[in-house]
Amino acid sequence: MALIVQKFGGTSVADPEKIKSVARRVMENARAGNQMVVVLSAMAGETNRFVELAHQMQKQPDPREFDMLLSTGEQVTIALFAMAVKAAGMEAVSLLGDQVKIKTDSRHTKARIKEIDTSLIKKHHQDNKIVVVAGFQGVSEDNQITTLGRGGSDTTAVALAAALQADVCEIYTDVEGVYTTDPNVCNKARKIDKISYDEMLELASLGAKVLDIRSVSFAKRYNVPLHVRSTFTDTEGTWVIEEDKQMESLPVSGVTYNKNEARITISKVPDTPGTASKIFTPIADAGIVVDVIIQNTRSSDLTDMTFTVPLTDYDQAMEIVAKVADDIKAESYSGDKDIAKVSIVGVGMRNHSGIATTMFRVLAEEGINISMISTSEIKVSCVIEEKYTELAVRSLHDAFKLDKENPASPE
């Protein structure tokens, strides 16, 4: 007997038939003797409908009222799901965030989980009930409904799995698992069987959409085994777990890309202490998250500063830079929206030398110019012209033999 947390996203519960089908899957697991906790998202499309309604009422919807509104989506799904289970003759109970007591801070629309009370879930498990929990929502100390932001249902599932010391947290999605790269870009993309928390964190932060980064970081912290798999098949998906020897034997686990960034360069800035702070403080104050920052020294007293920002924040960032450039006596500034960041990720990099060099060589062989480079212990990212994205991804996937189950080191 195992304690299993299963999370199903909006496309898996998009209509009554799909909800019934998911319920059958969960009941099979329950009949096999497992204690089940099911975390559900809102039916696909519902959240968008609410967002639209809210914006018809208020340009910038009040965050507390927005949470009051959005949280109803999951409430509908869990009630329908519990009915489906009961119709099939098994016991189930739906629970809201505030009924479980998923306690969060008060930051509406992006709250963080502080504590989970597991007593009610355990009580229902003793009564042999399938426990159905509303994803994405919690309750603040002053009894307000909060929501956890993008990917919030993943976070709910992993946090519940951690609190309950579940044997596994299964994240059901519409793909078979985590891939070596985007199958839409590279048809040789292969499903990864096992990947470490750290690699998954890098992949998620670099643009892979299959798992929300917060839930991976939660899983890592509490050592919750994650199993990302398909709602529509029974095949094993990808296990996200602690690093092991086998993972280290691979220099690179995956290639990822992100087209949603833009580059800004401020040229010939007098290189005096405090310059970087003068540039990045107003940008941070505007709530813009800067990703890669590169500083090149041009001469003894002039420097160039280049950085990337999310595409959606580009216009606002350029306005800020326009003001700052004058202040710091920069000669000029420019921006480029047609860029992409291509990255390779793998814990094996720690033990394999020359991985970054191979990456640079492969891109050069394809005639792709690299405009920025940033590295961590387990990843290398290159900023290139956007139009070369797919070519770069495919070449790197080939070079590191990611289509093979156990590739040798790259030549």
Place this chain on the structure above:
Amino acid sequence: MALIVQKFGGTSVADPEKIKSVARRVMENARAGNQMVVVLSAMAGETNRFVELAHQMQKQPDPREFDMLLSTGEQVTIALFAMAVKAAGMEAVSLLGDQVKIKTDSRHTKARIKEIDTSLIKKHHQDNKIVVVAGFQGVSEDNQITTLGRGGSDTTAVALAAALQADVCEIYTDVEGVYTTDPNVCNKARKIDKISYDEMLELASLGAKVLDIRSVSFAKRYNVPLHVRSTFTDTEGTWVIEEDKQMESLPVSGVTYNKNEARITISKVPDTPGTASKIFTPIADAGIVVDVIIQNTRSSDLTDMTFTVPLTDYDQAMEIVAKVADDIKAESYSGDKDIAKVSIVGVGMRNHSGIATTMFRVLAEEGINISMISTSEIKVSCVIEEKYTELAVRSLHDAFKLDKENPASPE
């Protein structure tokens, strides 16, 4: 400065524009210096959508899960409403049944309010906020969401008004108020300016749909002045208040009808003690509410028993009667679905003699046969053939001069 509770039904908040329009109305009252509590229903159509979804999951939806589902409708409306108020620059806060602490019993889908905690509402009023409460819902002692059944939002509004000792509870609807009879049947129907709780109770129980009977009975018990009025105009509607001299001067206040009943007759029953109990106990056990009961003695030892049941329960009641008839040695039994109950209501009946006689004479003059009669202190009901309903209503409305503001006694 007054404390005003305003309730708006589903058609008044059917879409974003209507919600904004209602918000403007409420804000006007708030700007005039009043403390406002707004009770809202789900957007028109939403409840039906949920009922349909639920029935796709489970033939007889689990009541607890049904409440979990249905209660989201009001949650959506109150959040959108609060946003509309905030967009206009005033302060508002939406509250769920369990946040206010509208405590009910545990009878899911038809819970009764036991107690309301007013402290949170008072606190928000001190902060000059418009308080927006989800109608129709409460919370049971074991922290489950409950709903109050048909007309539940009216009940929420009146209960809140009673608990807060509000100056008035305004029930907004899509008609101008309570009418002397159904304007669709009789074009001389006139809006009533003032009506007593008792008369309104009779009218509601006899088929008038404008107010739910439970909310009227609540208002009477706690002496809450009700004002039934239109969402779409500023004209005064109908005040439902304690009886006064002026009301007593009218013999009849309104004419109402109900086509949703059926008649069942059991003939030539041996007239022995316990017969009525043998007939009505199994019917009550099946949850069928019997309305009018008439017993006619045929001879010294045989009697006829006639009664009415809701049309929807007719088939089930006939099945029960088929079994019982044999047991009590009745000679035969029969049923009739094509009946209607026409009633006149008025507290003035207590002081005016001959009101019932006038009703019988008016119906006779139109050639309408009366098959059953039942009376209370302030109403007379006659069961007639359904096809004569409209004719009966119009004739009675004329005879009692209900189209006149202050009619003289009928000739």
